[in-house]
Amino acid sequence: MGTEAPVDQHNHYSNHVDHRTEEEKAIDAWLPITSSRNAKWWYSAFHNVTAMVGAGVLGLPYAMSNLGWGPGVTVLVISWIVTLYTLWQMVEMHEMVPGKRFDRYHELGQHAFGEKLGLWIVVPQQLIVEVGVDIVYMVTGGKSLKKFHDLVCQDCKEIKLTYFIMIFASAHFVLSHFPNFNSISGVSLAAAVMSLSYSTIAWGASVDKGVQPDVQYGYKSKSTAGTVLNFFAALGDVAFAYAGHNVVLEIQATIPSTPEKPSKKPMWRGVLVAYIIVALCYFPVALIGYWMYGNSVEDNILISLNKPVWLIAMANMFVVVHVIGSYQIYAMPVFDMIETALVKKLRFRPTWYLRFITRNIYVALTMFVAITFPFFGGLLSFFGGFAFAPTTYFLPCIMWLAIYKPKKFGLSWFTNWICIVLGVILMVVAPIGGLRQIIVQAKTYKFYS
Template sequence: MVSTSPPQPKEAPYSEKSGENHRVREAKWWYSTFHTVTAMIGAGVLSLPYAMAYLGWGPGTLVMVFSWCITLNTMRQLIQLHECVPGVRFDRYYDLGRHAFGQRLGKWIVLPQQLIVQVGCNVVYLVTGGKCLKKFMEIACTNCTPIKQSYWIAIFGSIHFFLSQMPDINSISGVSLAAAIMSLSYSTIAWVGSLSRGRAPDVSYEYKKTSDVDSMFRVFNALGQITTAFAGHAVILEIQSTIPSAPEKPSSIAMWRGAVWAYFVNAICYFPVALVGYWAFGQDVADNVLVALEKPAWLIAAANLMVFVHVIGSYQIYAMPFFEVVEKTLVARFKVTHGLGLRLFVRSTYVAFTTFVAVTFPFFGDLLGLFGGFGFSSTTYILPCILWLKIKKPQRFSLSWTFNWGCILFGVFILFTSTIAGVRNVVVDSSTYDFYS
């Protein structure tokens, strides 16, 4: 008899008891909450009012609610698939891809999308951290000599030359917790500050538009920004891999509990910022709502400093899985000794590369749309659903089958429209930008 079951993973690194890539699995469920919050909330929350300016009250709110619900479900699916084979844990996104599509094909389907998200996020976080640090210093020291934005981004990047030398995701739990607290704090300051400021004079809620062609691309870019905001899936399996598991109490129970709380925090951060920020500034809102707030100065300075602290943790959450993949590959292919020397070389090179890109292309809103459309739509909307259909094989035209195919089609739409818009907007904005200014 020919077996029709999906191929079983053959490599030891997938196993819970594997010695080669043994993981410390001692995290509690609340670890997953603040790791997920740190991975999800960041640059995106501050751009939501800007996205609303192109989508309007009705469509903007609808897309946000729709995205929140869909991405919570696709995260649930990934959490359930983490241990879809008894006795085996898929600790990395591409491990799950290899189980579903085969050793070679699965890796090349999943890994490029995951790397785009991780590298793209790190570039955006560098830009955000540099800009917020610059804003903080301008408010805190009005008599200081102005420093170029490029230098502030480089200063933010230099911090990660040191933090990146920490061994793994478990070792940055304290940084991640501080980042999660900061995200809730500065989001609250953003919407409370907007509410206290009140509606801007002559505020308009008409659709933000220039020419018809430009408006169309900006709407697509706004969709990409919202897609970026509701994400974190690219590293969710890596987060779950730190949680212990047993047959009577699989890791999915604790991970799902942490994810639900993370999405609760997400909601109380995102929706007030988006709706109140748009209410206060209308179509003239900046692509970073904190930039539009000027009083009280000390509170705005504190908020910018909180964003700075938060994106430090966010950078590390997305960088650590990348470091693991690269270091593991170099050890396997080139027989390099896994130690301090390899870690110093790989991680310092990566920090230097992402910092260079961030200094060269600091287009905050456009970068969010570009990376959101191209990377996050795949890892958040498309791949989880494809993996679920491939592994779980729900009955055709059932609710699960229909829902997952709907998510895939929506994700493909976001993939093409916002990626094209993001590239176009970066090109347009770069034509008027003074590089390294």
Template structure:
């Protein structure tokens, strides 16, 4: 599959895959035939046939994921006012930073920054920019896929426990393995647009199970015969501080979609008359309205119904009516099946580009099967080893999600656009940078503590 000398990178491999390449004529004219063939084969740039509604459901699939189910738990760590404040502020800040990425996608005439690291190279310099952005984006995507492995296994196990009570004795490990096996098959989809059916189904499922969590929690809250305790769940000062940190990270995790925004926009055709930013932004606005509905309704209803007694996955706390909660858990499973792939596709693109460009491997089916299967198996193994949902949300949410979603786009905007001091964009950028850095510094501390507490009673491969 690989040779010691560099092979021709996919000559003819992208036949028929470069539809819409005329729109990229200026950019392509500066590339060699080998580079164009590779771009037409890599999963992010192989097809540029998407529309604004592709942007909408891809962004919903990327954004409304496992994180929404942890928001009531975050509220129990933060309390009503701080919890709602941080959630609302995060929604506004991340919508602003997402707009910046959409606008920066074609900030240079005739050139498209189809991948997050490419924009980083343009902003920070060739070598420095790549190593600033690439590790952060990669950690976000790999961490999300690990959490989705856990979420998929948890949800499938919960579904079977509710529908077939005798399945309660089956280990969670087996359900995570089933989820991983399904990902091994789906991972062979050739490019981003070939996942449009899976992503659309996943987006519909995310809205559906969020609605179920909201409605079921609201019904439960209205039927509570005993008073529900609100406030915060910790009883000590140290516990309160750590819980606040973890709650901030959990909210940050819910806004993880920025790491795939440029890659989603890369699938939309672009001309000087009709730049890709217009349909992309239209889809983003629709997606963010859906995000607002899902996040705020689930957060308020889940915390109102259960108070500080809510679990780190609100669907675990809900148990009645059994058939409805079983359906919601099945919807979560279907959603994370698609969402896993949306986050994995840029990773596949990165891996395959490295194997072809740097190691001289020949692009083709064999390369994809081996590279992508290895990635799925790795994320599945890690998920089996550390299936601590609440702690993972807080730890990863703060560690890198805050950077890629909250303030890294703002830093690049300051460098590339150079807004006037004390102008709206200058103030908005610096506010987002400070807010995001606070989350990045504090949240991993709370998330790690949560993982350590959960690990005390955990047996590997249980």
């Protein structure tokens, strides 16, 4: 598996010579991804947990209801194994050229596919994922705040979801001004703890409630077409749940690295810890939630659980804290792209007010889109298939084949091609199901209601 990377002749960076000008060094010291490189391995663990265990975990029982027991368990397990493998590849590829670090996903893409093509392949997909996740998290944060309010104050006047999304967004108008990944490590740690907490509450409360009296495990849709499309959408929900690859190189870029102690060792340790926590969150929630509620489970398991009121209210508040952290983790690479384009391409000066204006505009835009289209379930599957499948399931494998060129029909070659085929199937079928869900939900939806 770990074949030696061919050293690109153009990248004859030695480990000691820095070819950047003073101005380039100053800009790199200002940009969010490259400004701070003193992270510890456990930073990587909780950043990865925060990036991975998102709102997607709460939709897993619903995904199981559309997949059924056999296919559902298979899809969950295969996804966990495949995405761990592709994540290992990315960690390995971060420093495969001696003396150079691929700090951003698109830089690795450019090394694999060429300067221009690499950008066009990676950047649009990465932006769809990161901006898409931030929009979905705006919706999730708003919905969870609304659920908390409705549970705690049952006699209060009804407040529109729109206002709760605005309240959730207000936190980001402040938090978005942290300069880099390391500066949000406290927020990220809190978010990682919360994800474990609300996942535990979700399956714990389900066990406490017990199997519902009239539980059914058959497919909900009466027509074959409906069943198939729901199945496709559920594949997208699962893909959405494994989305951490889009920020993994950016997280690794914050870890110090020397030829004797490369960053991949502490990073991989953090990733393994994160993946164990991911398994502890995903599998119990998905399997127990489906076991207790069958096909009547909601697209967010916490909505199915109404009692005990204090516990479910607390779980919803945990979700809010967690998606605040997740939003920031996914926003940071976007801020980096915007600021890099403005400073390096358009020659703006790297100032605090440039950062202040661009980041506030970004938060405002994601808030506006979230308020306009709050179809939580459909958005998950649509984005899940459309952009998450490539960046998570098969793009790392294509890069691996392009760069390392493993022996044809060898183990590494086969493994990568299996992942590519599975990922492409997922990319094609999941958005079809997701789009149908959005259409079905949009029929009854009134804008800004």
